[in-house]
Amino acid sequence: MTQDRRSTVRSTPDRRRSEPGGPRRAPLVSVVIPTLNEELNLPHVFGALPAGLHEVVLVDGGSVDNTVAVARELRPDVVVVRQTRTGKGNALAVGFAACTGDAIVMIxxxxxxxxxxxSRFVEALISGAEFAKxxxxxxxxxxHDITPLRKAGNMGLNMFVNRLFGTKFTDLCYGYNAFWRRAVPVMDLPxxxxxxxxGGGKLWGDGFEIETLINIRVxxxxxxxxxxxxxxxxxxHGVSNLNTFKDGTRVLRTILSEFRRGRRLRKAIPVLTVPGSSWQGNVDKLLTAESRRAV
Structure with missing residues (x-):
């Protein structure tokens, strides 16, 4: 008999009970996978999925290859849903809405x-986290993939967000996360x-800025x-759709937009000093300048 070498989502019980007074149960785990022409990559990804998942939700963005057919051949029980707009953010929002498990993992x-x-992300949730980043x-x-330029940009954005929001993120722009499904309303996605x-544009939150938006709102x-x-x-296989400068700018603007969004609940605006930056000033001035630019 050939041993299945895949990892398994451990059956460690979560903190809830299936029924009042009943035994604790393992959380049902949904995995959301956005796709766009990924037929060559899916065999590798699906082959490494752990056993014991509740469901795999594949969100297709209009693939012109055999992505959906390959997914169904590899995993007949895969849940296939279609994006309603373009962009990774919309794909994730559509995927989250289709999930029926207790916990959601985005890969x-x-x-x-x-x-x-x-399994390690799920363990973090079971151990008390509401969001495993x-x-x-x-x-x-x-x-093994990030370029020096992208790494430097990510570090700068990390420091910016941590200073503004009092967080301790070490990797703001990484999209591998897990959370309890009840956290979705907190994200307030489009x-x-x-x-x-x-004109073919994207709604704010529909692009690669989605990871930053989710992290900040959580x-x-x-x-x-x-x-x-x-x-x-x-x-x-294939080429990434990520554009370092264009998407990096959207991430920066997302940070500023989210600060402005939260500022409505504040009575005063703090003075900001950005670590590693050559400027200091009121956040309000930067936000005012940013608001004049078109989305």
């Missing part, structure tokens, strides 16, 4: 995130039934966040 379809780490730069983490903007919502070390691998 990528290109092989860069290791599905065998899922993957980190390539915490102890035990690493990236409604999936809204029409796409005219932290601002007072949820217990635990970082989980993770190893990022290079994409197996």
């Amino acid at each position: 990528d379809a290109d092989g860069s995130t290791d599905p065998q780490e899922i 993957g980190s390539r730069f915490g102890k035990g983490g690493h990236s 409604a999936t039934d809204l029409p796409a903007p005219a 932290a601002a919502g007072g949820m217990r966040v635990t970082e989980v070390s993770s190893i990022e691998h290079e994409r197996i």
